[in-house]
Amino acid sequence: MSFFSGLRSVSVLRPASSAFSRSCARALPVARSFATSQPMLTSAKAELPDFIPASKNTFNFTKVAPADLEPLKLAHALYATVHIYDRKFLVTEGDEIVLPVRLRNATVGDTLNFDKVSVIGSRDHTLTGMPLIDPSHFKIKGVVVEKSREKKRVNERTQRRIRHIRHVPVENCMTVIRINELSLK
Numbered sequence: 001m002s003f004f005s006g007l008r009s010v011s012v013l014r015p016a017s018s019a020f021s022r023s024c025a026r027a028l029p030v031a032r033s034f035a036t037s038q039p040m041l042t043s044a045k046a047e048l049p050d051f052i053p054a055s056k057n058t059f060n061f062t063k064v065a066p067a068d069l070e071p072l073k074l075a076h077a078l079y080a081t082v083h084i085y086d087r088k089f090l091v092t093e094g095d096e097i098v099l100p101v102r103l104r105n106a107t108v109g110d111t112l113n114f115d116k117v118s119v120i121g122s123r124d125h126t127l128t129g130m131p132l133i134d135p136s137h138f139k140i141k142g143v144v145v146e147k148s149r150e151k152k153r154v155n156e157r158t159q160r161r162i163r164h165i166r167h168v169p170v171e172n173c174m175t176v177i178r179i180n181e182l183s184l185k
């Protein structure tokens with residue numbers, strides 16, 4: 001029995017005489033949990049799961065019950081992974097996010113509600129979405145503190161085999177948002 005017989009997603013075919021298949025045939029497949037680091041599978045006959053199992057304290061939003069959210073509601077310090085445009089920001093209450101863009105529809109003092117969140121957690125418990133958490137479980141609000149440009153800097157642009165160096169001044173736009181509220185409903 002080869003190492004790849006238990007995997008469903010692997011479609012790599014190698015000749016049986018190659019050194020790669022001989023070295024992998026001796027290895028036992030082991031999947032480890034992130035929290036415990038205990039081997040989940042110890043024999044070569046067991047199949048590997050399609051995903052790496054999460055720790056015991058991780059909840060999926062599809063199966064969230066009010067009793068499962070109680071440990072997070074009682075925690076005094078929460079964090080969240082907020083998705084803004086194509087970037088992820090790990091935030092807590094009181095943090096400031098510096099976006100490298102100018103938000104057109106927002107002015108200084110506006111309150112923003114964040115609904116694209118993939119992880120909410122505390123020191124001991126985590127609520128993880130697949131891929132995002134249902135917005136009915138949390139409330140994250142931020143205030144636009146500043147809309148300006150960053151400090152001017154000069155980039156040096158060069159071309160291959162040409163000795164001339166162009167100096168290009170750059171002042172990128174930025175928006176600063178302060179997280180005022182991060183809580184579970």
